[in-house]
Amino acid sequence: MRELAFLHQRAEQWKTFESALEGKSEYDSDQLADLFTQVLEDLSYAQTFYPGSNTTSYLQGLAAKAHQEIYKNKPESKSRLRAFWLDELPGIMYTVRKELLVSLVIFVVAISIGTISASQDTGFVRLILGDAYVNKTLENIQNNDPMGIYKSMQPVDMFLAITFNNVRVSFIAFAAGMLFSVGTGYVLFSNGVMLGAFQYMFYERGLLGEALLVVYIHGTLEICAIIIAGCAGIVMGNGLLFPGTYPRITSFIEAARKGAKIVIGLVPVFIVAGFLEGFVTRQTDMPIYLSLFIIISSLVFILWYFILYPIQRYKATSKPNAA
Numbered sequence: 001m002r003e004l005a006f007l008h009q010r011a012e013q014w015k016t017f018e019s020a021l022e023g024k025s026e027y028d029s030d031q032l033a034d035l036f037t038q039v040l041e042d043l044s045y046a047q048t049f050y051p052g053s054n055t056t057s058y059l060q061g062l063a064a065k066a067h068q069e070i071y072k073n074k075p076e077s078k079s080r081l082r083a084f085w086l087d088e089l090p091g092i093m094y095t096v097r098k099e100l101l102v103s104l105v106i107f108v109v110a111i112s113i114g115t116i117s118a119s120q121d122t123g124f125v126r127l128i129l130g131d132a133y134v135n136k137t138l139e140n141i142q143n144n145d146p147m148g149i150y151k152s153m154q155p156v157d158m159f160l161a162i163t164f165n166n167v168r169v170s171f172i173a174f175a176a177g178m179l180f181s182v183g184t185g186y187v188l189f190s191n192g193v194m195l196g197a198f199q200y201m202f203y204e205r206g207l208l209g210e211a212l213l214v215v216y217i218h219g220t221l222e223i224c225a226i227i228i229a230g231c232a233g234i235v236m237g238n239g240l241l242f243p244g245t246y247p248r249i250t251s252f253i254e255a256a257r258k259g260a261k262i263v264i265g266l267v268p269v270f271i272v273a274g275f276l277e278g279f280v281t282r283q284t285d286m287p288i289y290l291s292l293f294i295i296i297s298s299l300v301f302i303l304w305y306f307i308l309y310p311i312q313r314y315k316a317t318s319k320p321n322a323a
Helices: 003-021 029-049 054-073 080-095 097-120 124-129 131-142 155-178 182-203 208-241 248-280 288-322
Strands: none
Touching: 003 029, 003 054, 029 054, 029 080, 029 288, 080 097, 080 248, 080 288, 097 124, 097 182, 097 208, 097 288, 124 131, 124 182, 155 182, 155 208, 155 248, 182 208, 208 248, 208 288, 248 288
8 A cells, every 4th residue: 555545544543542631522542542553553554664664653642552552541450351362362363464474484484393293204294202111101102091190190280390490481482583583483383293192102003093182282372371371482583683663672672562461461371371271181081071071162262262353353453533
């Protein structure tokens, strides 16, 4: 879109927003926050296609003014937590959908590489998963309990250990973004290769279907959360790599703040995944329909909350503005 057409399409909305900030129009803080999200979208677009232009400079000034007014004057209330889950985090997820796609692609490619490598090299699975884990799993298979490893700890101990480990991995994936996104890419890649090798180990023995029905009871939430945590790391890394017209440190701080909120938002997901792994996954004789219900419900929740709901929310808040 040419800059003049972009101005013609969006200028009226910017003036309305600026008027609201100056107190000339009646908007509450939540409405201003929604308008602010739209301005940030326009700013991102302008920085991409019209860098250094007057339009970009104007939107930067408007965004800075809006940020100060909204977050300086916005009253704290008991609904702050509710606003985070229903408005703030979904709003962030909408703005980082491209980074989320990149994270997903890296992970899927890594799974493919892990699977292919395991099929071509008989020692690859042991190299990736470790001799102790593979030997224990093979022993469980011989004892007709392929998923017996999930019964090796007490439920509460496993729940706490797994939850802590998952949260730790997510924060590592996020923090590794400081290495210009390369570190996050490595964390995603290594976990993807591990998953690919793990799945091939059971496929080779004709147990893939049984393994997936058990592992993905908790793995659906766990794997999706790691991919989303990778997205947070890429967001922070891109803040360093592509500061646009902002000073690099300013861009990095804003990106880090956004990524941190994503990771914090994943903590409940990891808690639920840890609970499922500690208390439910060990029920290896669970009916197939119950396993599928948990797996599908988990996937539907992730797709809805982190992808579909942010899109719906964006469309709902942008319709009045477009009019």
